[in-house]
Amino acid sequence: MSKLRVAVLGAKGRIGAEAVRAVEAADDMELVAALGRGDRLETLVDSGAQAVVELTTPASVMGNLDFCVRHGIHAVVGTTGWTDERLARLTAWLDGSPETGVLIAPNFSIGAVLTMRFAEQAARYFESVEVVELHHPGKADAPSGTATRTAQLIAAARARAGTAPQPDATVTALDGARGADVDGIPVHSVRLRGLLAHQEVLLGAEGETLTIRHDSLHHSSFMPGILLGTRRVVTTPGLTFGLEHFLDLN
């Protein structure tokens, strides 16, 4: 079986360098190009790349994808900064190249994606849901983006199912004790030396609780998701937003 010919854009960044190693180590892939800032995109065509892993910057990503789509090269994109306007432009480009596929994934960690998916699925069946996220103390924002997104997905799932508001008899509370309110879901942020990135979704019903916990210990956890995305994007024309669409959850 011939191997999938893969290039990495942003190959000198921390995640990009790891992606280069992951592609090289994959039995079913061949690394045909590893481009950094200033390298010529034509190398992608010359090297016969079938798919690129795009890990650059918001300033570079649109130019890179324009080139890829015009040349029928599929793309897996980890670069952030997506607006409705950018997505509309990308979609228009893909309309002109109907066999090309692009996957944009805000998170390549399969564990994080599954945590959000399972939390969303379970949310309507439990009276109470809260989110606790725990990170190293160098983190600037609280809650984390992932925790906020998780709480929003939970809240939306409960709204769709018509779930009743959460029970909470709190009368006297110290400021902050009950966490931040994200669309009605309490979210608590712990900052602790020794931790990296962790999240717990706690769901409670009469007589039972369900806890879904994700521990992220290293950004190497993105590699299985990047490889999986690369394998699937080449047979999935058009725009796919979110790695969850490429997981077989049956």
Next chain:
Amino acid sequence: MSKLRVAVLGAKGRIGAEAVRAVEAADDMELVAALGRGDRLETLVDSGAQAVVELTTPASVMGNLDFCVRHGIHAVVGTTGWTDERLARLTAWLDGSPETGVLIAPNFSIGAVLTMRFAEQAARYFESVEVVELHHPGKADAPSGTATRTAQLIAAARARAGTAPQPDATVTALDGARGADVDGIPVHSVRLRGLLAHQEVLLGAEGETLTIRHDSLHHSSFMPGILLGTRRVVTTPGLTFGLEHFLDLN
């Protein structure tokens, strides 16, 4: 909106008595009969029951279901002891009453059902999976039936997806340290005073872990599943095996 007319069979047992209270407390249901050992099944017809919750014994369940199906009364069944032969007889009865629905559920805890479902879905995406179940020290069997079933579902999902065997470099081990082997999945049983029934599925990949934990604190946790099953069985003709088929996991 008219209420669903529900009867409970086995109403004097511990779970049955709780089901009686749960049906009475449900806004959309009316308890029309609560039968114990020796009570006449004709009461179901007289009371106009549309659905029964069957919580009796293996010795009684077949007679009860024969009566229900013949009279077009839907049934939600928690009684255990199902063999292929019994299921075949029940299916034949249902063939003769094509609008009647029967749900048999080995477990009515929504948390337990979701834990198994999520573990099964996630299993193929992680190199390593182990199960730790924790119960009170009065439990006679180890591992628990739920843990064994969970491990079997995980193993089957990995086999279907062609997942590689789990990594394990253990060379020197004390007997029992690495747990019981259930279809290749290590299962560990903790017995601790103060606990009731708990289960943790641990999944690990490069750089990340996902943990799904179910804590069962009281058999009242079966009631939401029994009510959900009752609401759904009346519009689901034929035999359904497993509460998971009535959960909307989208």
Next chain:
Amino acid sequence: MSKLRVAVLGAKGRIGAEAVRAVEAADDMELVAALGRGDRLETLVDSGAQAVVELTTPASVMGNLDFCVRHGIHAVVGTTGWTDERLARLTAWLDGSPETGVLIAPNFSIGAVLTMRFAEQAARYFESVEVVELHHPGKADAPSGTATRTAQLIAAARARAGTAPQPDATVTALDGARGADVDGIPVHSVRLRGLLAHQEVLLGAEGETLTIRHDSLHHSSFMPGILLGTRRVVTTPGLTFGLEHFLDLN
């Protein structure tokens, strides 16, 4: 060996009734009286009680202890509402009866007492400490009294050792995300159906974390502490405040 003659005051309350059963079940104790509201205290003398378990109300406790101390009956006290003024009066009574012992314990759960003790001991050795307490959603106050007390003990231990302030680079935070501030220790309160009373102390240093978790599942967890206190108070004259003083932590 002769058994310790024990009486229970407040024997008809929920905890009191359980204490009656616990004393009856203890091999080394004999229940000689079980008094409720309106019963005569002289019964304690008539029954030859050597120790009482005092589980009444703030309105009754002082009268009860006055009687006990005057008659040389040792006491284990779970009733709350202790002020400096009340403690001073009790101490004065005990000065006049130098062989009598009284134990006042804000918490008889050995697990809760050990959690606080261990957290206090460990606090100075970790850069970061946070407390997460989790309770059923019917609880009126947040954080729980136990969590507040735990955080205060941690803060005091760090102050005594001269520990540096906790690292926290948070710049942007939703209101409440970082919890309540109790003497500089963040405390987070989760309220979830299906839970009872749980507390986690998280301690983090470079490269490692230590977590101490207490799960309280039933107020029967107070009984071992009440029995232990009763056995020890009869040989410990004077006032002892806190069950931790009766634990052998060597």
Next chain:
Amino acid sequence: MSKLRVAVLGAKGRIGAEAVRAVEAADDMELVAALGRGDRLETLVDSGAQAVVELTTPASVMGNLDFCVRHGIHAVVGTTGWTDERLARLTAWLDGSPETGVLIAPNFSIGAVLTMRFAEQAARYFESVEVVELHHPGKADAPSGTATRTAQLIAAARARAGTAPQPDATVTALDGARGADVDGIPVHSVRLRGLLAHQEVLLGAEGETLTIRHDSLHHSSFMPGILLGTRRVVTTPGLTFGLEHFLDLN
């Protein structure tokens, strides 16, 4: 205040190199020598070292300590392989240099040391105790040395206190389900990709459980213990075995 003059032996090993950086970063210490294989021990004297951190090999450690003790240089030792015979020789050397201190620590992680200490202290107050240790799948032995040692300490503490055997009604068990038996304490070993080194001690009594969990994420977690040991050894003549003796647990 003058700084403590510290040398590192085994400075080119993985832990040794980290110790060099830790000493350099400590406000109250000055790194005066960093010796590797083949370097002359006389450098210790020339550099005026007051204390050494000994992180070499069982083949080198006795020669190094002989030299240090003869020259009145205190030592903190992480090298393993201690036998009764070796300890006796070291003690004899120290008898001849009564102001010199040596600390030998099998584990410099303060979190691991506290976990063992707390488990030992709590063990007698709970009916049930089990240990679950979780490591990366490249580990060769099961259970881990730390888990075995923890279970032995727990068992010894229970024996000293005359604690009853653990309750366990298991009648039917799959081989290995109930873990390995270490002096009567069940120990369970989980091996999971994505994990490093983790240990949980679970203690259970009527109505409550206490869990002490240690997560070790990086060997940088040894540094605070090494520095603490160095500060204390210079004022603690003679042999100290175990970092726990230098922790103030009050």
